[in-house]
Amino acid sequence: MTFREVPAAEAVALARDGYRVVDVREQSEWDAGHVAGATLLPLGEVSQRIGEIAPEMDAPLLLHCAVGGRSGRAARWLAGMGYTNVVSMKAPIGHWKEQGGEWEEPRGLLTPAQQRRYARQTLIPEIGQEGQRKLLDAKVLLIGAGALGSPSALYLSASGVGTIGLVDDDVVEESNLQRQVLHGVNRLGMRKVDSGELTIRGLNPETVVVKHAERLNADNVERLIAAYDVIVDGTDNFETRYVLNDAAVKLRKPVVHGSIYRWDGQITTFVPFEGPCYRCMYPTQPPDELAPACSVAGVLGVLPGVIGMLQSNEVFKLILGVGDTLSGRLLMFDAMGTSFDEVRIWRDPACPACGEGVESAAVTRAPVAAGA
Amino acid sequence: MSTVRIPPVLRENTGGSRTVDVTGSTVAEALADLFDQHPGLRDRVTDNGELSRFINVYVNDRDVRYRDGLETAIGADDTVILLPAMAGGAS
Numbered sequence: 001m002t003f004r005e006v007p008a009a010e011a012v013a014l015a016r017d018g019y020r021v022v023d024v025r026e027q028s029e030w031d032a033g034h035v036a037g038a039t040l041l042p043l044g045e046v047s048q049r050i051g052e053i054a055p056e057m058d059a060p061l062l063l064h065c066a067v068g069g070r071s072g073r074a075a076r077w078l079a080g081m082g083y084t085n086v087v088s089m090k091a092p093i094g095h096w097k098e099q100g101g102e103w104e105e106p107r108g109l110l111t112p113a114q115q116r117r118y119a120r121q122t123l124i125p126e127i128g129q130e131g132q133r134k135l136l137d138a139k140v141l142l143i144g145a146g147a148l149g150s151p152s153a154l155y156l157s158a159s160g161v162g163t164i165g166l167v168d169d170d171v172v173e174e175s176n177l178q179r180q181v182l183h184g185v186n187r188l189g190m191r192k193v194d195s196g197e198l199t200i201r202g203l204n205p206e207t208v209v210v211k212h213a214e215r216l217n218a219d220n221v222e223r224l225i226a227a228y229d230v231i232v233d234g235t236d237n238f239e240t241r242y243v244l245n246d247a248a249v250k251l252r253k254p255v256v257h258g259s260i261y262r263w264d265g266q267i268t269t270f271v272p273f274e275g276p277c278y279r280c281m282y283p284t285q286p287p288d289e290l291a292p293a294c295s296v297a298g299v300l301g302v303l304p305g306v307i308g309m310l311q312s313n314e315v316f317k318l319i320l321g322v323g324d325t326l327s328g329r330l331l332m333f334d335a336m337g338t339s340f341d342e343v344r345i346w347r348d349p350a351c352p353a354c355g356e357g358v359e360s361a362a363v364t365r366a367p368v369a370a371g372a
Numbered sequence: 373m374s375t376v377r378i379p380p381v382l383r384e385n386t387g388g389s390r391t392v393d394v395t396g397s398t399v400a401e402a403l404a405d406l407f408d409q410h411p412g413l414r415d416r417v418t419d420n421g422e423l424s425r426f427i428n429v430y431v432n433d434r435d436v437r438y439r440d441g442l443e444t445a446i447g448a449d450d451t452v453i454l455l456p457a458m459a460g461g462a463s
Binding site: 262263285330342 | 377379380381390425426427428430433434435438453455456457458
């Protein structure tokens with residue numbers, strides 16, 4: 001039936017030793033900054049909800065509030081309920097920070113300029129200022145700053161995705177301009193990552209553009225994707241798609257997949273270990289004659305616009321954590337008939353990348369397509 | 373009659389047709405009728421009599437790999453979708 005009261009230095013040490021930190025202040029106080037890893041349990045809810053936080057009566061609990069008054073009362077109650085290892089920090093919370101305790105600053109609200117700029121989407125209940133903050137904090141990597149990358153780059157930056165990485169080692173050519181609307185005639189010969197950066201900066205100077213002027217391959221893929229939250233796959237060949245898939249599964253990065261051919265496009269979202277991956281859908285790389293590139297087969301200009309825009313839509317939902325993504329579904333668009341079809345795709349238990357028994361993929365490299 | 377939907381990369385073998393009406397009560401029978409009508413498709417969709425490993429076959433929205441394979445039953449209103457991977461994107 002006892003509890004201890006300790007100064008801040010000892011509280012910090014106990015937290016590092018594994019004591020569960022319980023903040024008994026109110027939500028508004030919590031929102032202004034709180035101990036990292038702590039659980040919020042306002043004083044008025046302690047007796048009803050402590051069981052959720054500490055089902056075991058001998059759980060090591062470190063309670064704190066603003067100065068030690070409320071946490072002392074809470075600690076006395078808990079000891080009375082039979083908790084045997086309860087400690088209350090009897091010190092102003094500022095001492096916790098001075099003693100080097102882990103602290104999480106409040107997430108900044110939007111600046112007045114951001115509130116104006118993003119007003120039309122923060123009005124949407126599923127987004128709001130909190131969702132906009134998520135978008136501003138998000139890092140999205142576009143594999144390819146070409147046909148599919150263009151609409152994603154334009155709309156993701158315009159609507160405030162904070163960091164956009166561009167992976168592309170090409171320069172802008174005249175034959176690109178019919179569909180690669182990130183670029184223009186005054187950029188011919190310029191690296192696509194540089195041209196892309198100029199366009200994005202023009203749309204939204206706040207966007208951080210990270211330029212990766214290289215071609216994604218098995219040696220650089222993990223380095224390229226590691227820092228990003230969502231990957232948008234708009235590559236032009238199978239080798240890259242398999243390399244990307246295996247690394248994304250290993251690092252558990254969601255990949256929004258799009259592909260286009262003349263009048264037809266496909267799109268799906270791969271969320272590692274939650275839904276199927278690319279190898280679940282297509283275990284084997286097709287021969288080249290079944291997979292001609294745009295440069296050989298041709299592609300309708302608006303097609304990557306439609307598919308790329310649907311990819312952006314997936315990115316928004318993944319970042320915001322709302323809605324239903326295309327995980328487990330392949331959506332097919334037929335521009336000639338203006339029709340959409342959908343088939344289900346399943347996780348393959350025998351998948352070499354994400355199948356049963358595969359925790360993190362150590363997959364052999366995809367066979368190399370000649371002339372990809 | 374069931375309908376087989378032909379993917380873009382195989383339409384050169386169907387004279388440009390995007391769909392082909394076929395008879396048959398299983399996927400195998402439907403494909404056999406398809407190959408009778410468009411013989412050029414046989415070697416592109418099958419490999420030594422087996423379904424090619426890089427073409428997925430769906431009945432409506434279901435992958436036949438997770439049903440009864442080529443013996444999956446089909447009815448008159450069903451659509452068989454042949455779906456090879458598509459690579460095209462950025463370049």
